[in-house]
Amino acid sequence: MRDIASPGRRGILALGAVVVLAACNPAAKSTDGAKVRTDLEPLERRFAALGALSGAHWLGTALGADSRMSVPGPTDVRVVGTARLGAGAVAAITGAPHRSFRRETPRRIPGELAEFMPDGARWVRGESFDSDMTRGTYSGAFYLDAGTDTVYFDTTNPSVSAGSGP
Template identity: 40%
Template structure:
């Protein structure tokens, strides 16, 4: 059993070897690739999942105050329905839905005159994402105010800087005590 180095002497019998191992591993990986490719192209329905949590809404739309009974969607406009592992450099995230602000907040908002502009009746809601349709009992009777939209997007009180990477509308329905929001935020 003479060893001259730290390497044990080899027996005359050889195992599968490195080439056999790499060939086997390569074959397994190649066999799995068609399945993986199919997964990458399979649409993802997460963008159609109605959310009811209010935390993200409170973060984004602080001026709306405390919200309840929220039903909304949040998704990447350009990546909706696609499985992505890395977001694009300029993702456009849409937050659209309906929620119930506190009654006193809603009344105070409708009585306010942001930038001297009164709330006025809005055109009936246009196309509403199908998953949200059951939560919109009324398509008419909504009130809007462009200056209010800018305040909510700015996230602050009068005079707050408007987020120039956001665009959206906020409609109020006094009779139903609801706020409808549809906003897109650009992340880059």
């Protein structure tokens, strides 16, 4: 007779499957220990439509690179962080009549960036603005706070904007 406290064969198999799936899931990758960057040039080349940036704090991390089961090949890179836009830039972007924004708080903020998020930010996000920024060449979300003229970006494989050089 089987012990009631024992997880049994199915329980052990299910637990093993959960562990394997978590190890293979790029979203489960932690960025703990990643170095926060403050250089502007890579961001300005990729997000040229935002104009001149300042006060940037961002991470560029390879997704899935820590999995022992990953298949060799191209690596997706998550570029996530904050930067200040010029004075009044966010109000100009969000006030454009052809765009629609709604209140939305960023999710999945890496711990290394938490201290650089503006206090009391009233984030807004617009899908049409995201689409204008990415031009359909990569995935990304852009959150804007008019009170601090700050953008929070969370992108995967952001490409260099046309006309910004190699």
